[in-house]
Amino acid sequence: MLGDDVSIGPxxxxxxxxxxxxxxxxxxxxxxxxxxxxxxxxxxxxxxxLGEKPQDMKYxxxxxxxxxxxxxxxxxxxxxxxxxxxxxxxxxxSNTLLMAYVHIxxxxxxxxxxxxxxxxxxxxxxxxxxxxxxGGGVLVHQFSKIGKHVFVGGGFRxxxxxxxxxxxxxxxxxYAGINRVGLKRRxxxxxxxxxxxxxxxxxxxxxxxxxxxxxxxxxxxxxEPAVKDIIDFISNSERGVI
Numbered sequence: 456m457l458g459d460d461v462s463i464g465p466x467x468x469x470x471x472x473x474x475x476x477x478x479x480x481x482x483x484x485x486x487x488x489x490x491x492x493x494x495x496x497x498x499x500x501x502x503x504x505l506g507e508k509p510q511d512m513k514y515x516x517x518x519x520x521x522x523x524x525x526x527x528x529x530x531x532x533x534x535x536x537x538x539x540x541x542x543x544x545x546x547x548x549s550n551t552l553l554m555a556y557v558h559i560x561x562x563x564x565x566x567x568x569x570x571x572x573x574x575x576x577x578x579x580x581x582x583x584x585x586x587x588x589x590g591g592g593v594l595v596h597q598f599s600k601i602g603k604h605v606f607v608g609g610g611f612r613x614x615x616x617x618x619x620x621x622x623x624x625x626x627x628x629x630y631a632g633i634n635r636v637g638l639k640r641r642x643x644x645x646x647x648x649x650x651x652x653x654x655x656x657x658x659x660x661x662x663x664x665x666x667x668x669x670x671x672x673x674x675x676x677x678x679e680p681a682v683k684d685i686i687d688f689i690s691n692s693e694r695g696v697i
Contacts, residue, residue: 456473456474456475457469457475458475458476458477458478458479458495459477459478460477460478461475461476461477461478461479461480461481462479462480462481463481463485464481464482464483464484464485464501465483465484466483466484467481467482467483467484467485467486467487468485468486468487469481469487470487470488470489471489472489472490473487473488473489473490473491473492473493473506474491474492474493475487475492475493476493476494476495476496476497476525477495477496478495478496479493479494479495479496479497479498479499480497480498480499481499482499482500482501482502482503482531483501483502484501484502485499485501485502485503485504485505486503486504486505486507487499487505487506488504488505488506488507488508488521488537489506490506490518490519490520490521490537491505491506491520491521491522491523491537492520492521492522492523493505493523493527494523494524494525494526494527494549495525495526496525496526497523497525497526497527497528497529498527498528498529499529499533500528500529500530500531500533500555501531502531502532503529503531503532503533503534503535504533504534504535505521505523505529505533505534505535506520506521506535506536506537507534507536507537508536508537509536509537509538509539509560509561509562509579510536510560510561511539511560511561511579513539513540514539514540514561515540517539517540517543519537519538519539519540519543519544519545519561520537520538520543520544520545521535521536521537521538521544521545521546521547522544522545522546522547523535523546523547524546524547524548524549524550524551524567525549525550526549526550527547527548527549527550527551527552527553528551528552528553529553529557530552530553530554530555530557530573531555531556532555532556533553533555533556533557533558533559534557534558534559535547535559536559536560536561537561538561538562539561539562539579541562541580542561542562542564542580543562544562545559545560545561545562545563545564546563546564546565547559547565548565548566548567548568548569548585549567549568550567550568551565551566551567551568551569551570551571552569552570552571553571554570554571554572554573554575554591555573555574556573556574557571557573557574557575557576558575558576558577559577560577560578560579560580560581560597561579561580562579562580563577563579563580563581563582563583564581564582564583565583566583566584566585566586566587566603567585567586568585568586569583569585569586569587569588570587570588570589571583571588571589571593572588572589572590572591572592572593572609573591573592574591574592575589575590575591575592575593575594575595576593576594576595577595578595578596578597578598578599579597579598580597580598581595581596581597581598581599581600581601582599582600582601583600583601584600584601584602584603584604584605584619585603585604586603586604586637586641587601587602587603587604587605587606587607588605588606588607588637589601589607590606590607590608590609590610590611591609591610592609592610593607593609593610593611593612593613594611594612594613595612595613596612596613596614596615596694598693598694599613599614599615599616599617599694600616600617600688600692600693600694601613601616601617602616602617602618602619602620602621602684602685602688603619603620603684604619604620604634604637604638604641605617605618605619605620605621605622605623605634606621606622606623606634606637607622607623607624607628608622608623608624608631611623611624611625611626611628612626612627612628613628613697614627614628614694615628615692615694615695615696615697616688616692616693616694616695616696616697617696617697618655618685618688618689618692618696619681619684619685619688620633620634620638620651620655620681620684620685621633621634621655622634623697627697628697629697630655630659630660630697632652633648633651633652633655635648638651643681647679647680647681650676650679650681650682651679651681651682651685653676654668654672654676654679654682654685655685657671657672658672658685658689665689665696669686669689669690672685672686673686
């Protein structure tokens with residue numbers, strides 16, 4: 456089903472059972488497989504592959520899908536694979552930018568306003584929260600989770616969870632401060648940024664154990680919503696935190 460003012464370039468293949476929202480532009484040599492939905496006002500550049508079978512040996516042809524939100528830009532050669540029986544869907548949130556050669560594997564959940572730079576590669580079941588940004592060539596291990604407002608430098612590997620609001624860099628990947636510029640741009644107050652910085656100083660750069668640092672956050676910074684987000688993210692981490 457095609458919405459109003461949809462444009463599809465030469466040699467592109469749009470299979471039956473695809474939904475494309477109004478105002479979306481599809482470039483040349485694009486393949487969109489059945490079970491894929493693309494929102495409104497998206498731009499899909501040339502040679503993208505959306506909704507194809509996952510690169511997962513356990514996939515047995517089950518009925519799964521890909522959902523792409525509104526105002527998403529997918530540059531050349533982006534690949535987004537459909538979900539598997541484990542989750543059923545691969546999701547890309549609205550206002551997200553996927554630069555050239557980005558690969559999003561099966562069952563990934565990408566939030567809104569996310570930026571994945573050229574050659575970012577996600578394993579299966581990766582979760583990336585709103586406003587996160589990954590630099591070029593970043594590799595993300597399957598099942599890893601990335602918190603909101605995170606910025607990861609280019610060329611690094613993510614093999615554990617990254618809690619929200621921070622900069623991450625190095626090999627192995629490690630905490631490199633809070634994402635001060637990004638948080639300021641998005642309206643976080645000076646007090647909120649200061650509280651986030653205090654919380655992470657206790658967690659990453661003090662003599663406290665991580666359990667003690669979390670308890671200190673709960674008792675001394677309980678009124679700060681951003682710190683509650685930090686506590687919840689770390690407490691629910693299954694792969695461990697960088």
